[in-house]
Amino acid sequence: MFDKQLMSIPGVKKLIAKLSCLATIQSLVIILEAYFLSVAVVNTWSLKKITALLLPMLYFFIAFVVRYSITRIESQITDRFATKATGEIKTQLLTKEFELGPRMISQIGSGHLITLALEGTDKIENYFNLIILKTVNMAIIPVILLIAIFLINFISGITLFLVFPIIIIFMIILGLAAQAKSARQYKGFTDMSNNFIDTMRGLKTLKLFGLSDKYADNLYRVSENYRKSTMSVLKVALLSTFALDFFTTISIAIVAVFLGVALIDGKILLLPALTILVLAPDYFLPVRDYGDDYHATLDGKNALTNIFEILKIKSPTSKIKLSDFTGWNNTSELKISDLNFSYDKTSQALQNINFNVKGYKKIGIVGRSGSGKSTFLNMLGGWLEPSNADQLPFDVNGKKVDSLSQIEWQKHISYIPQDPYIFAGTIAENIAFYQPNATKQQIKVVAEKAGLMDFVNDLQAGLDTKIGESGRGISGGQAQRIALARTLLDDNREILLLDEPTAHLDIETEYELKQTMLPIFRNHLVIFATHRLHWMQNMDYILVMDEGKLVEQGTPVELINRNGIYKELIDEIRGANQNA
Numbered sequence: 254m255f256d257k258q259l260m261s262i263p264g265v266k267k268l269i270a271k272l273s274c275l276a277t278i279q280s281l282v283i284i285l286e287a288y289f290l291s292v293a294v295v296n297t298w299s300l301k302k303i304t305a306l307l308l309p310m311l312y313f314f315i316a317f318v319v320r321y322s323i324t325r326i327e328s329q330i331t332d333r334f335a336t337k338a339t340g341e342i343k344t345q346l347l348t349k350e351f352e353l354g355p356r357m358i359s360q361i362g363s364g365h366l367i368t369l370a371l372e373g374t375d376k377i378e379n380y381f382n383l384i385i386l387k388t389v390n391m392a393i394i395p396v397i398l399l400i401a402i403f404l405i406n407f408i409s410g411i412t413l414f415l416v417f418p419i420i421i422i423f424m425i426i427l428g429l430a431a432q433a434k435s436a437r438q439y440k441g442f443t444d445m446s447n448n449f450i451d452t453m454r455g456l457k458t459l460k461l462f463g464l465s466d467k468y469a470d471n472l473y474r475v476s477e478n479y480r481k482s483t484m485s486v487l488k489v490a491l492l493s494t495f496a497l498d499f500f501t502t503i504s505i506a507i508v509a510v511f512l513g514v515a516l517i518d519g520k521i522l523l524l525p526a527l528t529i530l531v532l533a534p535d536y537f538l539p540v541r542d543y544g545d546d547y548h549a550t551l552d553g554k555n556a557l558t559n560i561f562e563i564l565k566i567k568s569p570t571s572k573i574k575l576s577d578f579t580g581w582n583n584t585s586e587l588k589i590s591d592l593n594f595s596y597d598k599t600s601q602a603l604q605n606i607n608f609n610v611k612g613y614k615k616i617g618i619v620g621r622s623g624s625g626k627s628t629f630l631n632m633l634g635g636w637l638e639p640s641n642a643d644q645l646p647f648d649v650n651g652k653k654v655d656s657l658s659q660i661e662w663q664k665h666i667s668y669i670p671q672d673p674y675i676f677a678g679t680i681a682e683n684i685a686f687y688q689p690n691a692t693k694q695q696i697k698v699v700a701e702k703a704g705l706m707d708f709v710n711d712l713q714a715g716l717d718t719k720i721g722e723s724g725r726g727i728s729g730g731q732a733q734r735i736a737l738a739r740t741l742l743d744d745n746r747e748i749l750l751l752d753e754p755t756a757h758l759d760i761e762t763e764y765e766l767k768q769t770m771l772p773i774f775r776n777h778l779v780i781f782a783t784h785r786l787h788w789m790q791n792m793d794y795i796l797v798m799d800e801g802k803l804v805e806q807g808t809p810v811e812l813i814n815r816n817g818i819y820k821e822l823i824d825e826i827r828g829a830n831q832n833a
């Protein structure tokens with residue numbers, strides 16, 4: 254029943270050792286508490302002097318305080334562990350997402366990933382908080398109490414001992430049923446978040462084609478599935494709580510009957526009988542506690558399993574490390590020689606790419622749809638490995654490497670896609686997504702640079718305005734500005750990769766955004782893939798791609814004068830504009 258994946262979390266063994274010591278002390282304190290309470294009751298029953306009552310009551314009170322202090326210490330230690338471990342898992346997940354890159358993220362589902370990183374980690378924290386402590390208590394406290402009960406009265410010990418496995422078997426059966434239902438519920442949740450995000454993203458298009466009603470039905474169906482699976486998990490949870498309560502109450506009643514009969518027959522004295530009766534509910538308490546919270550933690554367990562599955566996906570790697578690379582500056586140089594890449598055996602997405610760049614240059618990538626622009630950007634971001642890695646196609650500052658899939662390179666990269674992801678939260682939280690420890694002042698400075706403050710100043714709650722799902726809607730241009738602010742928050746990201754960041758924007762918004770972006774480009778190496786060719790006037794150098802090949806490269810003027818494919822692309826766009 255104990256989740257084995259928990260054991261792989263750093264620090265968990267130490268936590269279990271600490272909690273086991275505390276649970277042992279707690280068990281002894283529970284025994285003392287029951288004993289002194291019974292002594293006080295027996296003394297009262299025997300009409301002894303009030304002084305004979307005071308001392309046992311004082312000891313009982315001390316035991317009571319120690320017991321609840323231990324409970325407090327236990328939850329503090331567990332809480333600290335849960336916060337730390339969840340923070341580490343979240344960092345690992347974000348690092349993994351960056352290593353895997355945009356291509357894998359869209360395969361896994363960005364909605365699913367964001368839900369995991371935000372809500373999933375909250376659920377995991379709750380899971381860590383409850384399950385480890387409760388499992389340790391369940392494994393230790395009943396055993397020690399049972400030994401004490403056996404020593405006091407053998408028959409009571411046997412009765413309680415026999416009931417325990419029955420409860421555990423019931424818990425396992427109901428737990429397995431709940432787990433299967435909870436896995437279905439979690440899948441429903443994932444489907445719902447991915448569906449919701451995809452529908453929201455495509456809402457404009459769906460409206461244009463009159464398909465929004467059909468998709469509304471689709472969303473309704475997915476949400477209904479989620480509701481139904483949640484209800485069936487709740488049913489099992491209620492059934493299991495009922496079963497636990499029923500069995501434990503019956504067992505305590507049986508023990509009480511045995512003790513009563515033994516008392517009448519004079520086979521046991523009142524003090525031991527009462528001590529056992531007081532101990533019996535505490536004997537069952539850890540297992541009831543575990544059972545009560547088990548269902549509440551199942552979604553945390555599912556989220557953890559999901560995150561571990563993602564963490565297990567192999568990231569692209571490099572054999573030769575750029576250990577001396579400390580960031581891109583005005584003298585840095587990247588040389589690419591005969592770079593090849595294919596997604597599958599049938600076609601080559603990149604073929605013999607040769608290209609050099611030095612310093613803070615602005616490089617435009619143009620080409621028809623499917624020509625390989627995004628693939629090339631993914632390669633530069635280190636999210637793909639070259640097919641000919643053994644030929645060391647990259648040379649960074651004079652060091653030849655097999656691939657750019659390495660942290661030393663990637664931590665200097667910012668990537669802005671067509672649709673930056675905006676999640677439900679404040680504007681400030683959205684900006685600080687990759688830098689959760691950023692101060693309000695830092696966020697404000699980057700928001701200013703990204704041109705967000707005009708919009709933010711008009712909002713009553715300013716940067717604390719909620720956006721995304723169930724918050725205020727924002728425009729495509731504002732979403733891009735938030736993405737820009739995100740990249741600016743980390744000074745070390747001097748390489749900007751942009752994949753058609755303005756593709757969805759109207760011309761006016763694109764123009765305004767351009768005025769903000771161009772100054773930001775100054776101290777960066779910028780690689781900008783786009784179909785909007787007016788950006789090329791602001792680029793230092795242009796790469797023209799066609800069917801995976803780099804067919805032309807040069808300055809904008811050189812390419813215009815060459816009368817080649819670049820000129821053809823410009824003429825096509827002019828023609829299209831005139832015909833429109």
Ligand SMILES: Nc1ncnc2c1ncn2[C@@H]1O[C@H](COP(=O)(O)OP(=O)(O)OP(=O)(O)O)[C@@H](O)[C@H]1O
Pocket residue numbers: 356596597602620621622623624625626627628629
């Ligand atoms: N994940 C993938 N698996 C298989 N083939 C892929 C994958 N992604 C892209 N391709 C193929 O690789 C080629 C280059 O695609 P890429 O997305 O790089 O082009 P692009 O120039 O960015 O296109 P667009 O301008 O439409 O975004 C295309 O033939 C495409 O079908």
